[in-house]
Amino acid sequence: MSTRGRGLHGQLLETLGPAITAGEYPPGSVLRTDELAQRFEVSRSVMREAVRVLESMHLVESRRRVGVTVRPTAEWNVYDPQVIRWRLAGADRPRQLRSLTVLRSAVEPVAAGLAAQHATPEQCAELTECALGMVANSRGHQLEGYLFHDVNFHRVILNASGNEMFARLGDVVAEVLTGRTHHEVMFEDPDPAAVTLHVRVAEAVRARDAARAEELTREITLGALEELDILAPNARPATTG
Amino acid sequence: MSTRGRGLHGQLLETLGPAITAGEYPPGSVLRTDELAQRFEVSRSVMREAVRVLESMHLVESRRRVGVTVRPTAEWNVYDPQVIRWRLAGADRPRQLRSLTVLRSAVEPVAAGLAAQHATPEQCAELTECALGMVANSRGHQLEGYLFHDVNFHRVILNASGNEMFARLGDVVAEVLTGRTHHEVMFEDPDPAAVTLHVRVAEAVRARDAARAEELTREITLGALEELDILAPNARPATTG
DNA sequence: TGTGACAAATAAGTCTGACTTTTTCTCGCC
DNA sequence: GGCGAGAAAAAGTCAGACTTATTTGTCACA
Numbered sequence: 001m002s003t004r005g006r007g008l009h010g011q012l013l014e015t016l017g018p019a020i021t022a023g024e025y026p027p028g029s030v031l032r033t034d035e036l037a038q039r040f041e042v043s044r045s046v047m048r049e050a051v052r053v054l055e056s057m058h059l060v061e062s063r064r065r066v067g068v069t070v071r072p073t074a075e076w077n078v079y080d081p082q083v084i085r086w087r088l089a090g091a092d093r094p095r096q097l098r099s100l101t102v103l104r105s106a107v108e109p110v111a112a113g114l115a116a117q118h119a120t121p122e123q124c125a126e127l128t129e130c131a132l133g134m135v136a137n138s139r140g141h142q143l144e145g146y147l148f149h150d151v152n153f154h155r156v157i158l159n160a161s162g163n164e165m166f167a168r169l170g171d172v173v174a175e176v177l178t179g180r181t182h183h184e185v186m187f188e189d190p191d192p193a194a195v196t197l198h199v200r201v202a203e204a205v206r207a208r209d210a211a212r213a214e215e216l217t218r219e220i221t222l223g224a225l226e227e228l229d230i231l232a233p234n235a236r237p238a239t240t241g
Numbered sequence: 242m243s244t245r246g247r248g249l250h251g252q253l254l255e256t257l258g259p260a261i262t263a264g265e266y267p268p269g270s271v272l273r274t275d276e277l278a279q280r281f282e283v284s285r286s287v288m289r290e291a292v293r294v295l296e297s298m299h300l301v302e303s304r305r306r307v308g309v310t311v312r313p314t315a316e317w318n319v320y321d322p323q324v325i326r327w328r329l330a331g332a333d334r335p336r337q338l339r340s341l342t343v344l345r346s347a348v349e350p351v352a353a354g355l356a357a358q359h360a361t362p363e364q365c366a367e368l369t370e371c372a373l374g375m376v377a378n379s380r381g382h383q384l385e386g387y388l389f390h391d392v393n394f395h396r397v398i399l400n401a402s403g404n405e406m407f408a409r410l411g412d413v414v415a416e417v418l419t420g421r422t423h424h425e426v427m428f429e430d431p432d433p434a435a436v437t438l439h440v441r442v443a444e445a446v447r448a449r450d451a452a453r454a455e456e457l458t459r460e461i462t463l464g465a466l467e468e469l470d471i472l473a474p475n476a477r478p479a480t481t482g
Numbered sequence: 483t484g485t486g487a488c489a490a491a492t493a494a495g496t497c498t499g500a501c502t503t504t505t506t507c508t509c510g511c512c
Numbered sequence: 513g514g515c516g517a518g519a520a521a522a523a524g525t526c527a528g529a530c531t532t533a534t535t536t537g538t539c540a541c542a
Contacts, residue, residue: 007495009293032522043497045286048524052250052290053297056323064523065505078409079320082297102351103406110347117480162478165344168319237403239358248524273493284526289495305494306534 001040008042012050015040020059020070021083022090031060031068057083081171088179094232100176101228105221107166108157108173113214115160116205123160124206130156131202138195146190147181153198157217160205180228194223242281249283253291256281261300261311262324263331272301272309298324322412329420335473341417342469346462348410349398354455356401357446364401365447371397372443379436387431388422394439398458401446421469435464 002014016036019025037047051068054060057077062068077083087096119127133149154177155170197220204213229236243255257277260266278288292309295301298318303309318324328337360368374390395418396411438461445454470477 009495034522045289045496045498048286049290049293052293056294056297056321062523063505064503065507065521067522074405074408077321078405080297080318099405102355102404103348106348106351106407107344110343114343118478163343164315164319164340166347167315237359250524275493286527287525303494304534305532306492306536308493 009046009049009053012040012042012046013053016050016054017057017059017082018086018089020054021076021086025070027070027072029070030066031070033068059083079172081175084172084175088175093179093183094235097176097179098225098228098232098235100172101221101225103169104173104176105218105225107169108154108221109214109218111158111161111163111166112201112205112217113210114162114166115157116208116210116213118162119160119205123156124202126156127153127160127202127205131199134190134195134198138190138192141189143181147177150198151177153202157201157205180224191223191227194220197223250287250290250294253281253283253287254294257291257295258298258300258323259327259330261295262317262327266311268311268313270311271307272311274309300324320413322416325413325416329416334420334424335476338417338420339466339469339473339476341413342462342466344410345414345417346459346466348407349395349414349462350455350459352399352402352404352407353442353446353458354451355403355407356398357449357451357454359403360401360446364397365443367397368394368401368443368446372440375431375436375439379431379433382430384422388418391439392418394443398442398446421465432464432468435461438464 001011002018003011005011005014025031033044033047033051037044040047051060051062054068055062057080058071058075059077060068060070078087084096084100087093090096115123130149130153134146134153137143137145137149151174154173158166158170158173161167197216201213201216201220204216242252243259244252246252246255266272274285274288274292278285281288292301292303295309296303298321299312299316300318301309301311319328325337325341328334331337356364371390371394375387375394378384378386378390392415395414399407399411399414402408438457442454442457442461445451445457
């Protein structure tokens with residue numbers, strides 16, 4: 001059992017959650033708390049608390065006289081950061097990465113447009129700083145340094161949008177970018193065109209040019225999507241008609 | 242205590258969740274499980290399970306020797322459907338509605354564009370059916386019938402996009418639309434222009450015209466946003482610079 | 483006066499066993 | 513074959529004892 005997670009119930013969660021999201025217990029499977037508690041050598045109270053949390057994530061449903069049933073994938077709370085992390089660590093990571101990148105391509109351009117209208121001077125400054133940091137780390141395999149500034153850049157944009165729902169996607173974007181750098185093939189330095197685009201977005205926001213900030217950010221996210229489709233073409237859904 | 246929710250712990254959750262999201266226990270407040278268990282006349286196990294769930298929603302943090310601390314608003318899992326429902330039922334409902342509508346305006350146009358590429362013939366048919374249903378209920382105060390088809394229309398679009406993250410926003414959109422019809426001022430029949438736009442989106446999807454589907458959907462969501470700003474102008478964040 | 487170690491207090495965390503409640507299955511009856 | 517009573521099964525609830533981590537306070541020592 002994983003040792004991460006605060007407390008016994010936390011450790012249990014870090015074992016059961018990934019197991020379920022990985023399909024180890026496929027949808028429709030029925031688990032029994034008592035049996036699981038014995039198997040993992042924890043008390044029923046600990047197991048019950050873990051099951052409660054899984055239930056709140058819509059991963060399972062607990063019913064009397066039946067047991068704990070794994071719910072169909074379509075019902076899972078896929079916006080829960082913990083669920084996202086579990087799934088990104090699992091086997092169909094490429095598909096997850098693509099879903100999330102498509103989400104980014106919808107959200108971030110709009111967020112950038114709003115950021116151009118609402119960003120404080122401090123946020124503008126931080127944005128410029130991030131962009132410069134990306135430039136400074138764009139050559140010579142300084143991937144960690146580049147990643148750090150890249151993540152922060154997108155976080156600032158999302159926060160500066162002034163929209164709470166956008167702001168909360170900062171962690172998701174961070175996961176995607178980190179995943180891309182660490183787990184995908186990324187031997188080469190980042191695309192110079194992408195770096196330039198970030199610099200220009202920072203400029204557009206500072207200049208309060210919402211339309212330009214939006215369009216440039218759209219180019220960034222669509223670029224990320226194309227890059228992904230080159231690396232893992234099979235994750236792209238087929239086009240009908 | 243609310244009687245909704247399965248089981249005692251569920252009822253407790255339906256009491257504590259809304260109380261916390263409504264700011265009744267402001268961020269930083271410290272609760273003690275024993276005290277709460279006494280107050281609500283439940284056993285500690287039940288209270289502990291409820292707290293676990295609140296913790297998984299990042300509404301509270303539980304620490305030994307300290308107690309259960311309410312976390313700052315910015316850390317809440319605002320994409321959790323239950324949290325969304327609690328907040329929409331609370332005092333700052335207008336602000337929530339606006340945040341969610343802005344999210345819609347970012348996501349739905351892109352989803353519609355993808356739907357035009359990926360929708361199955363069945364989904365195209367259902368879309369048309371929904372649009373016709375909206376037309377049929379657009380006059381003479383048939384608000385419930387109109388709402389039903391409206392919700393379904395947007396659900397089909399999000400599902401047909403083929404993107405899991407988009408699809409899971411169907412419930413959110415349903416909440417927003419339902420809230421707009423039931424709780425906001427909506428004496429008059431729906432805007433005829435909006436109805437027409439829905440019909441045209443259905444046509445565009447059927448014709449596999451992604452660009453047009455996207456643009457028309459953008460008009461729908463931006464219209465919804467404007468409508469909201471007329472009804473509750475104070476929920477709109479100030480523009481800097 | 484400050485500082486470090488040690489002790490006490492506190493609240494969450496864990497375990498166990500008994501009991502309740504709901505739901506479902508089964509079996510006998512009509 | 514349908515229907516109702518009863519048995520069985522698994523989650524749900526409760527109470528109490530015990531454990532552990534963390535904070536806070538105290539006291540000796542520098």
